[in-house]
Amino acid sequence: AQKITQTQPGMFVQEKEAVTLDCTYDTSDPSYGLFWYKQPSSGEMIFLIYQGSYDQQNATEGRYSLNFQKARKSANLVISASQLGDSAMYFCAMREPNTGTASKLTFGTGTRLQVTL
Amino acid sequence: GAVVSQHPSRVICKSGTSVKIECRSLDFQATTMFWYRQFPKQSLMLMATSNEGSKATYEQGVEKDKFLINHASLTLSTLTVTSAHPEDSSFYICSASTPNRNEKLFFGSGTQLSVL
Numbered sequence: 001a002q003k004i005t006q007t008q009p010g011m012f013v014q015e016k017e018a019v020t021l022d023c024t025y026d027t028s029d030p031s032y033g034l035f036w037y038k039q040p041s042s043g044e045m046i047f048l049i050y051q052g053s054y055d056q057q058n059a060t061e062g063r064y065s066l067n068f069q070k071a072r073k074s075a076n077l078v079i080s081a082s083q084l085g086d087s088a089m090y091f092c093a094m095r096e097p098n099t100g101t102a103s104k105l106t107f108g109t110g111t112r113l114q115v116t117l
Numbered sequence: 118g119a120v121v122s123q124h125p126s127r128v129i130c131k132s133g134t135s136v137k138i139e140c141r142s143l144d145f146q147a148t149t150m151f152w153y154r155q156f157p158k159q160s161l162m163l164m165a166t167s168n169e170g171s172k173a174t175y176e177q178g179v180e181k182d183k184f185l186i187n188h189a190s191l192t193l194s195t196l197t198v199t200s201a202h203p204e205d206s207s208f209y210i211c212s213a214s215t216p217n218r219n220e221k222l223f224f225g226s227g228t229q230l231s232v233l
Binding site: 105 | 159
C-alpha cells in the first residue's frame with residue numbers, strides 16, 4: 001500500500017525568502033514517481049515538478065526544486081525567493097506503479113503556504 | 118503544453134436532479150482520464166479511472182450507479198452525478214495523462230457542485 005504524508009498543515013514564509021514543504025512517502029515498489037502540485041483558491045491543480053524514482057539528480061523547475069532523499073523516502077519541495085502569488089495549497093503526490101499508458105496519483109493532505117510581506 | 122478543459126466550473130442544482138461534468142483534453146489524446154473528488158480543506162480522493170472505449174474502474178466505496186462515467190472518445194470523458202443529494206456537494210476535478218506515461222498529469226480547473 002502507498003502512503004503520502006505531509007506533516008505541515010500550514011506554513012508561513014516572508015516574501016523573497018526560501019521555504020521547504022515536507023513530504024514523505026511509503027511504497028514497496030522500486031519504480032514510482034513523485035509530483036508536487038499547487039492549488040490556488042480558484043481550485044485548479046497546477047503541476048510544479050516531477051521526480052522519478054530512478055532519476056539521479058534532484059528535479060528543478062525555475063524557483064522550484066525537489067530535495068529527493070530516496071533512503072529517507074522524502075521528497076521535499078523547496079521554493080526559492082517566495083512571491084505573494086505563491087500563497088496556495090501545495091500537494092505532494094505519488095504515481096502508482098505503471099500499469100499501461102497512464103497511472104493514477106495518490107495525494108497527501110496538503111500544506112497551506114502563506115507568503116507575507 | 119497540454120491542456121485539460123473542464124466544464125462547468127460551478128453548478129447549483131436541486132436535490133434529485135442529475136448533473137453532467139465534461140473533461141476534455143485539448144491538444145492531446147488521452148486514453149485514460151481520472152476523476153477526483155475534494156471536500157473543503159481536504160485532499161483529492163480518486164473516484165474512478167476512465168478508460169476510452171471501455172468501462173470505468175471505480176475506487177472502493179464509490180457508487181458506480183451514482184457516478185456514471187463515459188469516455189466515448191480520446192478527448193472527452195464525462196462524469197454524471199445521478200439523482201444528486203446535498204451530500205454529493207463537493208469539488209470534482211478531472212485529470213488526463215499525456216501519452217508519455219512518465220510525465221505529469223494535467224488537471225482540469227474543477228467543478229464546484231452544490232446540491233440544494
